Amino acid sequence: MYKGYLIDLDGTIYRGSEPIPAGRRFVEQLQARQIPFLFLTNNTTKTPQTVADRLANEFSIYVSPETVYTATLATIDYMNDADKGKKVFVIGEPGLIDPILAAGYEWETEHPDYVVVGLDTDVTYEKFVTATLAIQRGATFIGTNPDKNIPTERGLLPGAGSVIALIEASTQQSAIYIGKPEAIIMEKGLGILGLDKSEVLMVGDNYTTDILAGINNGIDSLLVLSGFTQKEEIPDLPVQPTHLVDSLDEWRFDEK
Missing domain, CATH: 3.40.50.1000 (HAD superfamily/HAD-like)
Known part of the structure; x- marks a missing residue:
């Protein structure tokens, strides 16, 4: 067994x-x-608590948040283990950004130690510019997960991997993938x-x-x-x- x-x-x-x-x-x-x-x-857009609440409220599955491990948490654990500094720039949604900041990382756009890129449905060209320049200056480039698409009722939409791929192209560097x-x-x-x-x-x-x-x-x-x-x-x-x-x-x- x-x-x-x-x-x-x-x-x-x-x-x-x-x-x-x-x-x-x-x-x-x-x-x-x-x-x-x-x-x-x-999925980096939702916290373990949010996932557990959704499982209970929508699907009658009752589990604790401790049974949910997201690519966000794995990213934080990876950065903690790497121990290269506490400054970070993130392309992502609150489910990615908030836990990283809560873990003691500080927001930095010019010279971050890490650039973390995940799914961001409000991504802008300027965010891509900030990430690209920071990586060119030496920031460690992390991609939360390689999923190129997200299956939805509308069809296959761009996923985190598609966002990350743009920055890989602009920096000519491969991301360290977590998920x-x-x-x-x-x-x-x-x-x-x-x-x-x-x-x-x-x-x-x-x-x-x-x-x-x-x-x-x-x-x-x-x-x-x-x-x-x-x-x-x-x-x-x-x-x-x-x-x-x-x-x-x-x-x-x-x-x-």
């Missing part, structure tokens, strides 16, 4: 504003069996669970983020066909997930 689970949210537990009933039952099974789990999300499928957020998640990668299962609906996060980091993966990756894509995947289900209701918790 797996001793712990890392779980994606959108497309796995819910789909936009639409509940996925099997996702709620999956979480309830984990709680009933007292199996540790951590929601691992690349799935990168190692940084996965290693931090394992540390919170206090488990070895051989004891944990990564659960998600998106092959390019969730499942590759498992494959690239030596963690077993469970792909559920309730969201982003479609069944017809499975035969052409370069590396197959460890497990595949149409619905989380199919998962047996005694599997390994």
Whole structure:
């Protein structure tokens, strides 16, 4: 049996504003069996408390904020570990900016130690200019997550990865990526669970983020066909997930 689970949210537990009933039952099974789990999300626009409140209010899933680990928190942990200074410029929304400032970082536009770039629906050319010049002056360039698109009711909208790509082009530098499928957020998640990668299962609906996060980091993966990756894509995947289900209701918790 797996001793712990890392779980994606959108497309796995819910789909936009639409509940996925099997996702709620999956979480309830984990709680009933007292199996540790951590929601691992690349979303930097919402705090863990906001995510937990939404799960409760919209989807009747009752968890503590401590079970939610966002790319924002992983970014803060990465900067704390790097210990290169406390000055930062951020392109992002309050769910990214406010926790970084609350963690003791100071806003700086000319000579920051870090430039952090995430999804910003109000991004302006001047913000790109400030970030570009600061990185050219030597600031460490951090990208919160590589997601090029966000699936919405309107279609696939530009994601954080698209914003970051513009600054990579303007600086001719690659960002240090934090979120799935990168190692940084996965290693931090394992540390919170206090488990070895051989004891944990990564659960998600998106092959390019969730499942590759498992494959690239030596963690077993469970792909559920309730969201982003479609069944017809499975035969052409370069590396197959460890497990595949149409619905989380199919998962047996005694599997390994």
